[in-house]
Amino acid sequence: MRLVETRDQILDAAWNLFAERGFEDVSVRDVTNTAGVNLASVSYHFGGKEGLIQETVKHCMNPINEYRIKLLNELVTMHGSVDEVPLVELVTAFMRPVVMPDECGVRSGLMLRMLARYLIESDYTIPPASRSLYTEMIQAYAKAFMVKFPGVDPLTLVKHMVFAAGSVMLYHGLGKVALQLSSGSQEDIGEIDREEMLQDVVEYTLCGFGGRRHNVD
């Protein structure tokens, strides 16, 4: 079956190029040349460039949110009920798919970058093909956090989820720069350890969610 191959080759090339250089900066010709297929294939399979973008983002975003839901469900069944799931595991389930996208089939650390790109360039609009899943995910976690923090305003919890999602967004890119600058050294700091990063951001998020101020000063 040739049809599947071509379509997937295009998506594969689009994924890498879009993530690396952005949607506007990559031409349909760039994609088809990289994929080794004909220019017109994009129109045929995706209806045009915009369709290709939507499909590419969907193939990146949906597995993340599916993985989040899966992890949450696993936690609930494992501990019997939502309110028995430790907060740290809840937060980890929420963050892990973003830091470790490979675990849900989303390759490469370019994922966050492409997602950020799309969100910003599309006026923070979740692509239609991913919206219902996103809603489901947000609501599931919101409900879980509401169980853990019965006294806290639900809106505040959602805000914290957004803060948490944002925290990790700059880490891949700016994090390296900032770390480099602050340490004063010019040499590249190299790849960031993902497990350590996950632990860091979970700890940080955990404190933010906890909502209690540390007793310094």
Place this chain on the structure above:
Amino acid sequence: MRLVETRDQILDAAWNLFAERGFEDVSVRDVTNTAGVNLASVSYHFGGKEGLIQETVKHCMNPINEYRIKLLNELVTMHGSVDEVPLVELVTAFMRPVVMPDECGVRSGLMLRMLARYLIESDYTIPPASRSLYTEMIQAYAKAFMVKFPGVDPLTLVKHMVFAAGSVMLYHGLGKVALQLSSGSQEDIGEIDREEMLQDVVEYTLCGFGGRRHNVD
């Protein structure tokens, strides 16, 4: 003096257009038409599109970091020494310029969006014209946080600063969406109250920096 007017008109138009639609998506013609000046003015005053972008970003980024440094200095002189500045005020000084850009002459809430755009599209590279100021700012705050947390690994503190900066980045855009989704309602939630947002994100950041876990479960 006509020269200043034209240059400023271009920067003004570029600011709005770039923030709203992105750098790639806005043509030099869009800018000059909006500004009501001739197409060639951009080449003349900025050397080309790239020069215009750099200048626009600089005019948005530098005041933010200058304001951050200014607030920090004020706090130090006010309280006598760094270690006497309450942590909450330190975090507020770091966050406030980003949430309230108008206070340092950076108009409109499009600032964060344009900055995010630029950082992502430029591979998280701070523009050369803003780099030294950025470095100065990061190092000043890093030093201050090190005073407040003498036992904490400096690298961890920088990470927390990056987390904090990221937290607020999605709030303008995705925050609205998420809040809307989670509440289940379809209607637009309207403009976000900035003072409330600052308070929220400061509180959240404060907890993250505190590094102590809340005693839920």
Place this chain on the structure above:
DNA sequence: GTCAATATTATACGACCGTATTAAAATGCG
């Protein structure tokens, strides 16, 4: 093997892009 459906290719079209060139106009100074 035939044939309709599906998939791929080659190619052309019109539109818009960023920049350079050249001329016109405005400005500042003696």
Place this chain on the structure above:
DNA sequence: CGCATTTTAATACGGTCGTATAATATTGAC
């Protein structure tokens, strides 16, 4: 005023873009 400098304007150029069209090739069912 007169003139050199700076600024604005009109326009042309080469290139690339996304898309549509038409022809060719491949597939799968009978």
